[in-house]
Amino acid sequence: MNRRLLVAGLIGIAFAAAAYALMAPAPESTSRPNVAVAVELSPAERGSLVTRRRFAGNLEPAAEFQVAPKVGGQILEVLVDIGDSVARGDIVTRLDDAEFQQSVAQARAELAVAEARLQEAVSAANLATRRLDRIERLEARGVASASELDDASGEAQAQQATVAVTRAQRDQAEAALNSAEVRLGYTRVRADWPGEDETRLVGERMVDAGDTVAANTPLLSIVDIDQLRAVIEVPQSLYGGLAVGDPAQILPPGRPDSEALKARISRISPRFDPESRRTRVELIVDNQDRRLAAGMFVQVGLESRRVEDALIVPRAALVNRQGRQGVFTVAPDADSARFVAVEVALESDDRAALRGVESLDGPVVVLGQDQLTDGAAITRAGQAQRS
Structure with a gap:
């Protein structure tokens, strides 16, 4: 009986040893190779950075004339x-113009009649004036009576009045002819x-x-498209920061940002729509090359913030390590990356402006940075140059 118990105990000990051997962790390697991370680099640059808010707008001709x-x-x-x-x-x-030609011919004929009547009236007035002169001389010698002088004087005055009337009628007929000719010209x-x-x-x-x-x-619309007017509506939050003359960008659909056209604010409405709480802003864009057309839909970029004379890096270079934002830099003759904590002043598109940083030791890592730690070995896969 004791012998059986001894054999069973030995077997249990053997199984326990085997289980411990299987469950025990493998011994750690005494050395771990430091594998270099392949990275791409891009230089930092100093300049200005602008953020823009985009608005949908339409292009209108700078001037339009309706021919009627x-x-x-x-x-x-x-x-x-x-x-x-x-x-x-x-x-x-x-x-x-057939009807108008007829009106001109009629007005010309009426003017001719008025001219003839005026000439007749002038002749009659001249005769009356000569008769008055003769009666006055005869009356002075006592040959003609006072009544004859009165009759001659009245006749002369009447004829002068007739001349004035017929001259006015001639002027009226002449004006009618001019009017008919003007209407013919229309x-x-x-x-x-x-x-x-x-x-x-x-x-x-x-x-x-x-x-x-x-x-x-x-009949026709005649437009001036050497300059075009872009019309957008902006919210109250931007109104106070806008001014006539401010620069802007116009981007037609389907074109990359690099082909954005320069524009400037020309007019800002002082009134907001009570429903949309937006106001009308007009911008002028040069179109001498006729690349744009009236009626086009465009994107308009208005400046919302600007940073001057800042150190600018690609946004792809920004990383977070242990709660700190920074970039990895590589000195020109170094084979390792160094983490530099930075503070971002402004981000726009694919670039970021740094606050309080005058320079960096070298270019920044823009590819492979997710695998880096401070002091990690690197191998240069290429250095992208910014234009």
Whole structure:
């Protein structure tokens, strides 16, 4: 019995030893290789950094002129079409002028009648004046009576009055002719806009030949797109920081940020919409190269914050280590990275401006920094240069 107990105890001890051997941790290696981390570098640079808020807006022509006739009639010919260049004063549309030609002919005939009547009245007045002179001489010699002198004087005065009336009628007929000729000229509709620009483009055509239009009916839209006006609406929070002349950017859809166009604020409305609590802001953008067109949808970037003369690094270089924000720098002849704690003053797009940092020992790590610790060995995979 004792022998069986002894054998069972020995077997238990053997199993326990085997289990301990299986569960015991492996001995630690006496040395651990220091593997270099492949990194990419980018230099820090000194300059200014701007943050912008973007707003959706529409482009409008800087100036637009609606061509409309001053008289009604049937359109005989439209001489321009959309996209055509028009010089100030060019005839762009012709109306049927038969009726107006007839009015001119009638006014010219009435003027001729008035001229003839005036000449007749002047002749009669001259005769009356000569008769009065003769009666006055005869009356002075006692040959003519006082009553004859009175009659001659009255006749002369009456004839002078007739001359004045017929001269006024002649002037009236002449004015009627001038008016008829002016109205005839209105059948040749001109693009005559105010301003200094001598040429514009046809932006819209509203009529065709054969249409009958009333006076002041828009026929064509003539636009100036050498400069365009971008219109946006901004909230109250930005209103106090905006001023006429402030710089801005215009970015048409589908174009990268690098192709943003320079603009400036030209007008700021002093009134907010009571429902949206936004106000209208207009910006002017140069369009001499005609890359933009009126009616386009654009993104407008307005400056919200700016930092001048700051040390700027790529945002990708920023890391957090033990609750501190910083960057890893690499001295030009070093094979290890050093963690430098920094304070960020402003971030915009892919760059960050640092506060209170004059310089860094070398370029910053922009790829591979997630695997780095202070003093970690590195190998340079390439150094990206910023343009």
